[in-house]
Amino acid sequence: MxxxxxxxxxxxxxxxxxxxxxxxxxxxxxxxxxxxxxxxxxxxxxxxxxxxxxxxxxxxxxxxxxxxxxxxxxxxxxxxxxxxxxxxxxxxxxxxxxxxxxxxxxxxxxxxxxxxxxxxxxxxxxxxxxxxxxxxxxxxxxxxxxxxxxxxxxxxxxxxxxxxxxxxxxxxxxxxxxxxxxxxxxxxLFNTDNIRVLESMTSLKVLDIVISDIHGYDSLPFEKLRHLEVLNIYIENTNLSDEKIIGFKGKLNEIFKGHTRIALYH
Missing domain, CATH: 3.80.10 (Leucine-rich repeat, LRR (right-handed beta-alpha superhelix))
Known part of the structure; x- marks a missing residue:
């Protein structure tokens, strides 16, 4: 009121x-x-x-x-x-x-x-x-x-x-x-060290995360984060191509399919 x-x-x-x-x-x-x-x-x-x-x-x-x-x-x-x-x-x-x-x-x-x-x-x-x-x-x-x-x-x-x-x-x-x-x-940025910290948080279910770029995502061990139920990613870099964004989301969907609900904001 x-x-x-x-x-x-x-x-x-x-x-x-x-x-x-x-x-x-x-x-x-x-x-x-x-x-x-x-x-x-x-x-x-x-x-x-x-x-x-x-x-x-x-x-x-x-x-x-x-x-x-x-x-x-x-x-x-x-x-x-x-x-x-x-x-x-x-x-x-x-x-x-x-x-x-x-x-x-x-x-x-x-x-x-x-x-x-x-x-x-x-x-x-x-x-x-x-x-x-x-x-x-x-x-x-x-x-x-x-x-x-x-x-x-x-x-x-x-x-x-x-x-x-x-x-x-x-x-x-x-x-x-x-x-x-x-x-x-x-x-x-996502990197191996950050993923290792997030992996150690075994109680973590929801991750709301801001990143500036997705450089090198193909080689990162995202499978270590399969304990997540929700992954919301906000990408600050507005200069990324649609092709690169689509590729990144495809990689995440492939890894987390059946495990994690993913939302990507750009």
Missing amino acids: SIQEAQSSTRKDTVRFLHVANCRDDVNLDSNSLCLYRGLSHIVYDESCPSLYLNLDCLDNLEFCVFQGYYDMLPTFISGGNKMLKSLALEVSDEVDVSGLSGLTNLEYLFIGIRNDRQSKELCQIEYDSLVYFYLRYENITDFSVLNRFLRRNPYIKSFGLDAGRAVDIRQLELGHKVVERLDINIG
């Missing part, structure tokens, strides 16, 4: 899902008005309503929060601790201390965008008892040891994604011993 629709509702306490976007001046979202939505469990929000971001404390039943855009502080309902929230998507500016996320004791799904090494070190100190989905957006990440510490502290992550703004060498990530079932990452 949009915020405009919600405000016209006579039973605001029955609203469960709220999408706040494109707010106008007539939208009143101070703390008193927000408390009327005491049954709210899901909220998707953009930065057009700045007052909402700071006035969520009275919503005790929030389980799902998506904040679109970059924010220069954590809302107090997060930094003060929250035992209800299960899913959070949030990107923050350079100044934010992300250690405040440690108070989300029942968090299961976390999408977090950070900007610097200090924040990554704050993040790596956090342990969650129930985190199963973790996606990190950190462009130009250089110190993968910090990220690996977070992965060690949170051993139950089944879905892991990394957006570094560029291709990364997955050999730098400690993923082989994990229970990760889904991986979303840009590896640049």
